[in-house]
Amino acid sequence: MPGELLAIRDATKYFGGLEAVSGVTLQVADGEVLGLIGPNGAGKSTLFNLITGVYAPDRGEVRFKNRKISGCKPHQVVAAGIARTFQNIRLFANMTALENVMIGRHVRTRSELAEALLRTPGFKQEEKAIQDYARSVLDLVGLLKAGNDLVKNLAYGDQRRIEIARALATEPSLLLLDEPTAGMNPTESAEVMGLMGVIKRKGIAIIVIEHQMDVVMNISDRVAVLDYGKKICEGSPFEVQKDPKVIEAYLGA
Amino acid sequence: MKLPISKPYLMSGVLLLLLVWPFLWGGDNAYALYIACLIGIYTILCLGLNITIGYTGLLDLGFMAFYAIGAYTAAILSIHGVSFWLTLPVCVLVGGGVRYLLGLPVLKLRGDYLAIVTLAFGEIVRLVANNTVGLTNGPKGLPRVGEKISEIRLFGWSLNDTIHFYYLILAFVLLAVLVSHRLEHSRLGRAFVAIREDELAAELSGIHVARVKSVAFVISGMFGALAGAIYAHWIGFVSPEMFTFWESVFLVAMIVVGGMGNIGGVVLGVILLVGVPEILRSTLGAKFVDYRMLVFGVVMVAVIIFRPQGLIPSKRRSLELHTPEAE
Amino acid sequence: MFIQQLINGLTLGSIYALFALGYTMVYGVLLMINFAHSEIFMLGAYCGLGMLCVLPMAASGPAMFAVFAAAMFGSGAVAMLVERVAYRPLRHAPRLSPLISAIGISIFLQNLIMLTVGAQSMPYPEKFPIRQFEFWGVTLSTLQIFIFFLAVILMLLLNLFLRKTKMGKAMQATAQNHLVSQLMGINVNTIIALTFFVGGGLGGAAGVLNGLYYGSIKYNMGFFPGIKAFTAAVLGGVGNIKGAMAGGFILGILEVFAAGYLSSEYKDVIAFVVLIVVLIIKPGGLFGEQVTEKI
Numbered sequence: 028m029p030g031e032l033l034a035i036r037d038a039t040k041y042f043g044g045l046e047a048v049s050g051v052t053l054q055v056a057d058g059e060v061l062g063l064i065g066p067n068g069a070g071k072s073t074l075f076n077l078i079t080g081v082y083a084p085d086r087g088e089v090r091f092k093n094r095k096i097s098g099c100k101p102h103q104v105v106a107a108g109i110a111r112t113f114q115n116i117r118l119f120a121n122m123t124a125l126e127n128v129m130i131g132r133h134v135r136t137r138s139e140l141a142e143a144l145l146r147t148p149g150f151k152q153e154e155k156a157i158q159d160y161a162r163s164v165l166d167l168v169g170l171l172k173a174g175n176d177l178v179k180n181l182a183y184g185d186q187r188r189i190e191i192a193r194a195l196a197t198e199p200s201l202l203l204l205d206e207p208t209a210g211m212n213p214t215e216s217a218e219v220m221g222l223m224g225v226i227k228r229k230g231i232a233i234i235v236i237e238h239q240m241d242v243v244m245n246i247s248d249r250v251a252v253l254d255y256g257k258k259i260c261e262g263s264p265f266e267v268q269k270d271p272k273v274i275e276a277y278l279g280a
Numbered sequence: 281m282k283l284p285i286s287k288p289y290l291m292s293g294v295l296l297l298l299l300v301w302p303f304l305w306g307g308d309n310a311y312a313l314y315i316a317c318l319i320g321i322y323t324i325l326c327l328g329l330n331i332t333i334g335y336t337g338l339l340d341l342g343f344m345a346f347y348a349i350g351a352y353t354a355a356i357l358s359i360h361g362v363s364f365w366l367t368l369p370v371c372v373l374v375g376g377g378v379r380y381l382l383g384l385p386v387l388k389l390r391g392d393y394l395a396i397v398t399l400a401f402g403e404i405v406r407l408v409a410n411n412t413v414g415l416t417n418g419p420k421g422l423p424r425v426g427e428k429i430s431e432i433r434l435f436g437w438s439l440n441d442t443i444h445f446y447y448l449i450l451a452f453v454l455l456a457v458l459v460s461h462r463l464e465h466s467r468l469g470r471a472f473v474a475i476r477e478d479e480l481a482a483e484l485s486g487i488h489v490a491r492v493k494s495v496a497f498v499i500s501g502m503f504g505a506l507a508g509a510i511y512a513h514w515i516g517f518v519s520p521e522m523f524t525f526w527e528s529v530f531l532v533a534m535i536v537v538g539g540m541g542n543i544g545g546v547v548l549g550v551i552l553l554v555g556v557p558e559i560l561r562s563t564l565g566a567k568f569v570d571y572r573m574l575v576f577g578v579v580m581v582a583v584i585i586f587r588p589q590g591l592i593p594s595k596r597r598s599l600e601l602h603t604p605e606a607e
Numbered sequence: 608m609f610i611q612q613l614i615n616g617l618t619l620g621s622i623y624a625l626f627a628l629g630y631t632m633v634y635g636v637l638l639m640i641n642f643a644h645s646e647i648f649m650l651g652a653y654c655g656l657g658m659l660c661v662l663p664m665a666a667s668g669p670a671m672f673a674v675f676a677a678a679m680f681g682s683g684a685v686a687m688l689v690e691r692v693a694y695r696p697l698r699h700a701p702r703l704s705p706l707i708s709a710i711g712i713s714i715f716l717q718n719l720i721m722l723t724v725g726a727q728s729m730p731y732p733e734k735f736p737i738r739q740f741e742f743w744g745v746t747l748s749t750l751q752i753f754i755f756f757l758a759v760i761l762m763l764l765l766n767l768f769l770r771k772t773k774m775g776k777a778m779q780a781t782a783q784n785h786l787v788s789q790l791m792g793i794n795v796n797t798i799i800a801l802t803f804f805v806g807g808g809l810g811g812a813a814g815v816l817n818g819l820y821y822g823s824i825k826y827n828m829g830f831f832p833g834i835k836a837f838t839a840a841v842l843g844g845v846g847n848i849k850g851a852m853a854g855g856f857i858l859g860i861l862e863v864f865a866a867g868y869l870s871s872e873y874k875d876v877i878a879f880v881v882l883i884v885v886l887i888i889k890p891g892g893l894f895g896e897q898v899t900e901k902i
Contacts, residue, residue, distance in 0.1 A: 158599055400879035
């Protein structure tokens with residue numbers, strides 16, 4: 028497939044006897060937004076964990092930019108260009124918002140112990156570059172003014188955006204968002220949707236797990252539906268909405 | 281907490297005080313210097329331990345093992361006439377090396393298991409020191425009768441008075457503070473803290489957690505060995521009972537009480553738990569020492585419940601927030 | 608030689624097994640290492656000694672019963688108190704906080720006994736005559752038989768308690784899931800307190816057995832056996848009650864054999880090495896399954 032960014036082939040993951048993800052095959056093109064939906068426990072987050080190297084698939088493989096990434100360590104996957112957020116926010120609670128985002132720069136910078144202890148010119152330069160980049164990302168998500176606040180003191184919606192900013196700071200070509208609007212009021216949801224639009228315009232592909240259908244249908248180029256670990260449907264938002272299998276899965280017939 | 285004077289002035293004041301400290305005690309010099317040296321040694325140790333516990337969030341209950349490794353390596357080398365200035369880097373490398381090897385299997389373990397495994401390692405080191413009589417002279421300690429840990433020579437001088445050691449230890453304390461400070465405000469130091477806060481999120485934000493943990497672990501081991509090597513030369517004697525489990529716990533208590541992850545807090549913890557009891561012992565008599573541990577036990581519990589961040593909590597540094605220039 | 612070592616190992620192992628139960632039960636409900644459990648063991652030995660000294664009558668069934676009742680009740684009560692004061696306020700704190708608190712309690716209790724009772728070791732009086740049997744060149748004492756069977760009986764009683772009583776079942780439910788247990792009408796705080804009481808009581812009994820076996824006790828007697836009992840709990844898979852019993856026997860036998868065939872100086876090292884090796888290679892214990900963290 029031309030412009031193919033991510034290719035999941037036959038990915039399968041067992042937990043005990045349970046098949047959490049079962050033979051899922053899925054592609055994402057450069058700059059595309061893929062909505063990933065399905066009832067609770069359908070295996071969406073597990074699929075994210077398979078892509079990001081938290082789990083290795085028991086069968087099948089994940090390729091990214093034509094390189095096999097399944098079996099890689101999570102930090103290697105990040106280095107390859109995939110970043111993510113979490114269903115339950117996982118920020119570094121006792122660090123400032125800016126520092127959280129600066130952590131995202133870790134993978135794109137390289138100063139080590141010796142440079143840090145000697146304060147070499149290269150170290151200072153890189154340190155400044157890290158801060159500048161982090162500030163620009165923080166500005167992008169609209170939270171520059173909160174930069175010096177500890178993230179644990181920020182409002183819930185702001186924390187979600189800091190998490191997105193941290194992921195963006197790693198300069199991903201693919202961003203995985205795990206329920207970015209969960210627990211948000213409509214205004215906040217709309218803001219996050221706007222942010223996703225901005226990210227998309229930067230040419231970053233997105234896979235988004237979402238329960239709010241209007242969000243999914245609005246933002247996605249394509250939608251894939253998981254149920255009981257299997258992909259039951261894939262297509263344009265319009266096609267998916269009409270698919271009887273999807274309706275059945277959601278209504279639990 | 282806002283300080284009434286700016287930080288550089290405060291630091292210069294403290295430094296000045298430390299430099300003239302020996303001269304403030306005309307008559308009772310030796311004891312004041314002894315306590316100051318002891319505080320200095322413990323400061324180096326605790327700043328090292330703080331890198332694992334305070335920054336990286338890895339609880340180590342056997343840190344004295346590395347103090348012991350440094351002290352024994354120094355004692356053995358210097359009995360054989362090796363110069364202090366050669367002994368010192370060797371000790372640091374041995375301490376760091378052992379720490380690295382220990383870290384390979386144990387750093388994968390979850391927090392509380394890591395604590396117990398380090399405890400076990402600390403006891404193994406002590407028991408080995410106690411039982412390998414050929415190398416360590418067992419419980420009787422080093423040096424053996426008729427042997428001597430050689431003096432430290434510096435520019436043709438012999439360091440043989442406590443005041444010499446005071447300035448030597450002070451120099452290394454300042455070095456330890458500098459290293460801690462620079463580490464804390466670096467890419468690596470931020471990675472330490474991120475791992476402490478959420479290991480998985482750190483890994484998924486691109487940090488090579490296993491590697492960064494190993495770096496933190498090794499540096500702290502080096503601090504421990506450094507302190508041990510200096511101590512062995514200062515006191516001129518090492519024996520296994522100096523490195524018991526309770527001594528390791530004592531170090532943890534200093535860091536917890538003072539403030540995990542904060543250099544000033546760690547120093548305060550050392551002064552409170554090493555310095556104050558020594559001073560009280562000299563004024564109230566030896567009876568007080570008996571109650572010391574009892575009080576520590578209570579203080580540890582009280583601090584962790586009522587002030588878990590310690591007396592001087594670690595504070596994140598505020599950074600410049602001006603919008604970067606438009607691209 | 609072999610049979611003799613086995614007998615000694617089983618005796619020691621039964622003490623470790625009893626002692627290990629307290630670690631494993633508390634870990635089951637709170638996921639914390641109750642570091643102060645070794646002091647609960649020590650306190651049990653002291654309570655038992657107190658009763659032994661107070662009782663006028665010579666060796667008799669009721670006298671022994673009173674000794675164990677005092678030790679178990681005393682240890683259980685202190686364990687419960689410790690939980691209330693030092694652990695409950697930290698239930699939602701970061702995971703290492705209760706461990707640090709437990710170490711503080713451990714320091715406190717040891718020094719309390721050292722200051723109030725004394726720093727020197729105290730003899731454990733032999734109230735009932737110990738007879739030695741000899742067969743095939745092996746010596747077996749009535750004390751060893753007593754220790755083994757008392758430990759086994761207490762473990763059977765625990766098993767019965769957990770399986771048959773309402774409280775016991777509630778305890779197992781709480782170990783599975785606090786929230787759900789609460790929703791089922793279980794008072795989680797009460798159950799946790801009870802867990803400490805029962806685990807502490809068994810630890811106290813182990814302390815008395817330890818005193819009887821070695822003939823003397825000291826304020827810091829809990830440390831090494833504590834590490835060994837914890838190792839036993841880890842061997843059996845922390846949180847696994849039957850595993851802890853098995854682990855205790857395995858470790859006791861291992862230690863005696865190591866001391867006999869290798870070197871007695873290194874017998875304590877053996878436990879530490881086993882602890883490290885098991886935690887690294889099989890942190891779920893010999894019988895436990897690997898649990899993956901939910902993300």
